[in-house]
Amino acid sequence: MGMLMVISALLAAAVSFAIAMLVWKAGVLDMPGHRSLHETPTPRGGGIGMLAAAGVTGIMLALLPVPGGSALAILALTTLMGALGVADDLFGLSSRTKFALMAAIALITAWFIGVPGYFALTESVYLALPVWVALAGAGLFIFVTINAVNFMDGSDGMLVAGLLPGGAGLVLAGLATGHLDAAFAGTALAGGLAGFFLLNKPPARVFAGDGGSLSAGALYAGGALAMAGSGFSGALWLAPLFILPFLADVLLTMARRAAGRRLDMQAHREHLYQRLIAAGWSHGGVAVLYAGASALCVLAGLLALQGPQGAPFLAFALMTGVLSALYLIGGRYAARLAGSVQ
Numbered sequence: 001m002g003m004l005m006v007i008s009a010l011l012a013a014a015v016s017f018a019i020a021m022l023v024w025k026a027g028v029l030d031m032p033g034h035r036s037l038h039e040t041p042t043p044r045g046g047g048i049g050m051l052a053a054a055g056v057t058g059i060m061l062a063l064l065p066v067p068g069g070s071a072l073a074i075l076a077l078t079t080l081m082g083a084l085g086v087a088d089d090l091f092g093l094s095s096r097t098k099f100a101l102m103a104a105i106a107l108i109t110a111w112f113i114g115v116p117g118y119f120a121l122t123e124s125v126y127l128a129l130p131v132w133v134a135l136a137g138a139g140l141f142i143f144v145t146i147n148a149v150n151f152m153d154g155s156d157g158m159l160v161a162g163l164l165p166g167g168a169g170l171v172l173a174g175l176a177t178g179h180l181d182a183a184f185a186g187t188a189l190a191g192g193l194a195g196f197f198l199l200n201k202p203p204a205r206v207f208a209g210d211g212g213s214l215s216a217g218a219l220y221a222g223g224a225l226a227m228a229g230s231g232f233s234g235a236l237w238l239a240p241l242f243i244l245p246f247l248a249d250v251l252l253t254m255a256r257r258a259a260g261r262r263l264d265m266q267a268h269r270e271h272l273y274q275r276l277i278a279a280g281w282s283h284g285g286v287a288v289l290y291a292g293a294s295a296l297c298v299l300a301g302l303l304a305l306q307g308p309q310g311a312p313f314l315a316f317a318l319m320t321g322v323l324s325a326l327y328l329i330g331g332r333y334a335a336r337l338a339g340s341v342q
Contacts, residue, residue, distance in 0.1 A: 004060075005175075005183065005184075005187050008056075008057050008060055008184065008187045008188065008191065009188075009190060009191035009194070010191065011053075011056050011057070011060070011191070012050075012056055012057055012187065012188050012190075012191025012192045012194075012195065013194045013195035014195060015049060015053050015056050015192070015195065016049035016050055016052065016053045016193070016194075016195030017049065017195035017196065017198055017199070018195075019046070019052055020046035020047070020049045020195065020196050020198070020199045020200070023043055023044075023045045023046040023048070023049075023206055024043050024046060024199055024205055024206040026043065043205070043206045043207070044089065044208070044209040045086070045089055045206075045207075045208075045211055045212065046196060046207060046208060046212060047153075047209055047211060047212010047213060048082060048086060048211040048215065049192060049195060049196055049212070050188075050192035050196060050212055050215045050216050051078060051079065051212075051215040052192075053188050053189075053192030053195070054079075054185075054188045054215070054219050055075065057184055057185075057187060057188035058071055058072070058074075058075040058184075069114075070114055070222070070226040071184060071185075072112075073113045073222070074181060074185050074222035074223060074226060076109055076112070077106075077109040077218045077221070077222045078218040078222060080109070080218075081102070081105060081146060081214040081215060081217070082212075082214055082215035082218065083211075084098065084101055084105070084210075085150075085209065085213065085214035085215065086209075086211035088211075099147075102143055102147070103139070103143055106140075106142035106143040107136075107139035109222070110135060110138035110139045110141075110142055110225060111135060111138075113222055113225050113226050113229065114225065114226060115137070115225075115229050116129065116134055116137070116138065116228050116236055117129060117134060121313050122309035123309055124309070125310070138225055141224075141228075141240070142218070142221040142222070142225065144247070145217055145224075145240075145243065145247070146214055146218055146221055147250070148217070148246045148247050148249075148250040149162070149163065149213050149216060149217030149220070149243075149246060150210060150213045150214055150217060151250050152250065152271065153207075153212075153213040154271070155273060155274070155277055155283045155287070156200060156201065156202035156204035156284070157197065157200055157201050157202050157204070157283060157284065157287035158286070159193070159200070159213060159216060160193045160194075160196065160200060161287040161288070161291035162243060162245060163189060163217075163246075163294075164189075164190055164194065164197075164291070164294075165242070165294040165295045165297075166186075166220055166242040166243040166298065167186040167187070167188075167190030167193060167219075167220065168190050168298065169238070169242040169298035169301060169302065170182045170185055170186025170189070170220070170223045170227070170242065171183050171186035171187050171190065172186075172302055173227065173235070173302065173305060174186060174223070176302075176305055177227065177235065177305070179226060179227045179235070181223065181226040181227075182223040182224065182226050182227035183223075184223075185219055185220070185222055186223055188219060189216060189219045189220055189223070192216070196208065201284075202282065202284040202287065203283070220243060224238070224239035225239065234304065234305060234309075234311070234312035236312075237301075237313045237315070238301045238304075238312055238316075240316065241297050241298075241300065241301045241312070241315060242294075242297060242301055243294065244297045244316075244323060245290050245293040245294050245297065245323060246294075248320070248323040248324060248327060249272050249273065249327065250271070252324065253270055253271050256270065256331075272327055272331060272334070273289075273290065275330075275331065275334040275335075275338070276330065276334050279334040279335075279337035279338040280337055280338075297319050300315040300318070300319055301316075303315070
């Protein structure tokens with residue numbers, strides 16, 4: 001099985017790189033705007049190679065005698081979200097239309113991927129969930145995860161920094177717990193991101209675009225939900241833990257904007273990674289910071305799998321507290337640094 005994962009990852013990386021290269025050569029430019037952190041026009045849409053990578057991995061799963069009960073639903077989620085992102089890249093959909101379509105896709109595909117039947121701390125301490133509550137929660141997880149990935153894809157290498165460790169975590173956790181759908185989703189995601197990174201590393205020669213970021217977010221969300229809905233209580237906490245740096249930045253920034261009565265659907269530059277770059281940090285330095293935080297969260301989750309019952313929840317709670325504190329400290333540091341630069 002391990003060799004099969006390696007082959008799938010290499011194929012995904014090759015496909016993703018090839019498509020990113022084609023997009024780079026085509027030169028469909030992303031022009032700098034008020035929210036942009038780049039100063040020169042750069043080709044965008046290279047991330048749609050991750051959608052193709054998911055397709056390659058899905059075909060391999062279909063042709064081989066490997067259990068894959070949710071694989072088709074995960075692939076459908078990735079395809080629909082990727083198509084929505086491409087439409088937004090090309091035609092500029094309104095925020096309300098985009099969010100409404102994302103919510104509908106998330107709810108429908110969550111049902112077919114599988115939803116957790118209970119809210120569990122351990123195998124003996126849990127709360128059984130009515131089907132409609134479980135479905136709403138699963139759809140919300142998909143919706144929030146994909147939007148968080150989309151919001152955080154705003155600087156060179158950031159998409160890879162936050163999601164490649166999460167993809168690797170899905171592979172290892174999926175194999176360890178026997179949830180191969182999650183492992184194959186993680187393989188496609190990690191391989192696709194690795195291929196894309198060759199052209200997206202700072203200074204980026206191509207951007208993912210919404211088609212890429214929505215595809216990548218959907219691939220992670222679908223694989224994580226397949227694992228969380230399979231009955232293993234700890235997976236419920238591993239699903240958000242593996243990409244917690246992205247979720248923490250987005251949700252805490254939303255809370256900060258709400259406190260300042262600035263919570264709306266307009267694009268902004270108030271995420272911590274944006275504030276650090278505006279204060280003088282390099283794109284590469286910020287990407288390394290988030291990659292390290294993501295890797296630490298994945299490591300904490302994988303170690304928790306080897307611990308006693310309830311360890312995944314404790315790991316999630318601990319890392320939530322640590323990242324929240326770091327967000328506050330980092331925000332104050334960025335403000336001081338920006339003030340000294342001015």
